[in-house]
Amino acid sequence: MKILYIPSGYGQIYQSFDLSILQSINQLNHQVRSIPFSEEETLKNVVHSFQPDIALTLTGFNMPYTMIEWIKKQGVKLVVWMTEDPYYIDRSLKLIHDYDYVFTIDTAALKVYKEAGHKEVYYLPLGTDPDIYHPTALQKQYQSDICLVGSPYPDRMKIIQYLLEKTNYSIQVVGRQWEKKLIKAKRSSRLSIHSHWIPPSIAKHYFNSAAINLNTHRPFHLKQNKNIRAIINQSINNRTFDIASSGAFQLIEYKPDLHLHFTEGEEMVSFKSSEDLLKKVKYYMSHLEERKKISERARKKVLSNDTFIHRINKMMNIIN
Template identity: 30%
Template structure:
C-alpha cells in the first residue's frame, strides 16, 4: 500500500498510511468490543456476586482423586466449594491411610472424588467403624466397568451422568444422585487477554475419534479463521497439515491458560467424548446424556459456547438464548459462520450464559446441595 504525501516548502510530508488506517480502525473496534464484554460481565457479577450459603456445622474429610491432571484443579475447586458451606474441611490423598485420618479428625462425612485409587478395603473399614462415606464419580459413563465395582462400597453415590443413576441402583445402591460438576469462579471468569490468546474459534481437549472426524469435516472452514486446537492426539487428523499452524499438540493446558483462551475466543466449541472410544472402559456402551465440566467453565468466562446436542444441555441452559447447540458438522459450520458475523447476538447469548452460571452452576451451589442431601 502506498503512502499519501503532500508537498510543503518543498519537503514530502506523510499524511496517512492506508494499512495503518485500517489496522487502527480494526484495533479500535476490537478494543471497544473487548472492553464492552468485560464491562458488561463485571456488571453481571456486581449485581449477582458470589452467593453466600449458610455455613453448616459439619466436618468433611475430603479424599482427593489421587491422579494427575486435570484432577488436582478439580480437587481444589471442590475443597474451596466445601469451605464455603461447612465449618471444617480436611483433605487427604488416597495414598495415605484414610482410616487413620478419619479416626483422628472424626468427620461427619468422608467424601471421595472418583474413588478409583482409594483401596476399597479402606472404604469398608470406614463404614465398619461407623463413618458415613460418599463418592463423587468424575468420568461416568466412560469407566463404568470400574465404577460398578466401587459404588456398592459407599453409603452415597453421586454421579455426573444421569444415565448412571439407574445403573447404580440396579446393583443395590440405595442413595444415588445425579450431580453434575460446576465452575470454579476463581479459575474461570471474564478477563481481558493478551493478543496471543485471542482467536475466532477455540477447541481445547483430547482428540477422541469423534472429535477428529468432526474437525476433518470442517478443516477448510477452520483454516480460514483464527483457530486454536489444543490437546493430545490431534496429529490423528487427516487434515493435520492443513491445520498444523493452528494446533498445539501434546500438552495439557493449565486451568489458568485454558481460561485465558476461552476469554480470548469469540466462540468456544464443546464436543463431548464418545461412549465407545477405545480408551474407555464402558463395555455396556452406556449412553451419555449429561454435560461435561467444560460446559460450565466456558460459560463462566462469558464467551459464546457451541456444544453438541445432549438432552441435559437444555436442563442447564436455554438453547439459543444461553447456549448454542449443533448436531452435525454442517450445522456447526453454519452456527460458527452466523455468530462470527453477528457480534451483538453472540455477546448477548454469552452474557446470559454467564448470568445463569453465576446463579446456579458454581461449586458452592453444588456442595450446598450435596450437604442438604447428606445431612437434612
C-alpha cells in the first residue's frame, strides 16, 4: 500500500510517535512518504507524483480543512488516529466525518463516534517501540524506589503526598511543572523532582532504575480538557506498553479495558484506590522476584502484541 503520512504538527512525544510509525510502515514493506501539512505545495506535488492510497495523520486537530478537501478530491482515503481520546472529544467529534477511517485509543470514545454515525471507526491504542523502550542496567542518577513519569495532575499529586506520608520509600517525579505544583512536598528529603519534559530515550532509564513505576491516567474531568459530555476513559494509556516494553515493573490505575491486553496478577498489577495502592506498594517492594517475573511476562506480551508494527499492521488490514 502507498501511504502518505502527515505529522500532527505537535512536538515532543508526537515527534517520537511520528518516527516510530514511519519506521513501522517501512518494516511492513509499505511505501510511505511524509510531508507536513504546512508545506502545502510540496504536499500537493507529492500526492500527484506518489499517488498514495491513503493519507494518515494523528489527532487531525491541525489539518486545514482546505487540505482535507483537496486530498479527498484526488481519490485518496483519509485516515485519522485519535490519540488524545476522550480528553478532547468535543473537538474530535467536529471533524471525524471529514475522514474515511477513524481509529481511537479509547473504547468509550469509540462508542461515542459510532453513536455519531461514523461507519468506519475502530479501537486502536498506541503501540510501543522496542527499539526505544527496552531493558537497561540500573543507573544511580535515575534510581528510586517509586517513580512517576508524567504531568502533575491533581490525582497524581495526591498520590505522591499520600505515599510520602504513609511510607519511607524514596520517590521520584518527572515531568513539566512538578516543581511548581509540589511546593510543600518538595521539602521531603525522600522526594526528587525533575521538573522538565524528558525524551523517551531518557524515560526508559527512569523506568528501569525504579523498583516500582506508578502509572495513572489523565482525569476525564480535568478543566483543561474539551470533554463537555464527561466521557470517562475506559482504556489504558500508551505509557503502560512503554514501561512493559522496558522490562520494568509498574502499578497501574485500574481501567476496564486492562484485561484486553494483560492478565491481572500475571502480567500486570492494578490498583483501585490509594489504600489499595499503598498495600501493593508495600507488598511488591519486599517481593523482588515477583516483580521481576511479572515484568518479564508483561514485556513478552507487549513484544508479541503491542508494538507500533502490530498497530500499523492491524490498521492496514482493516483498511484493506
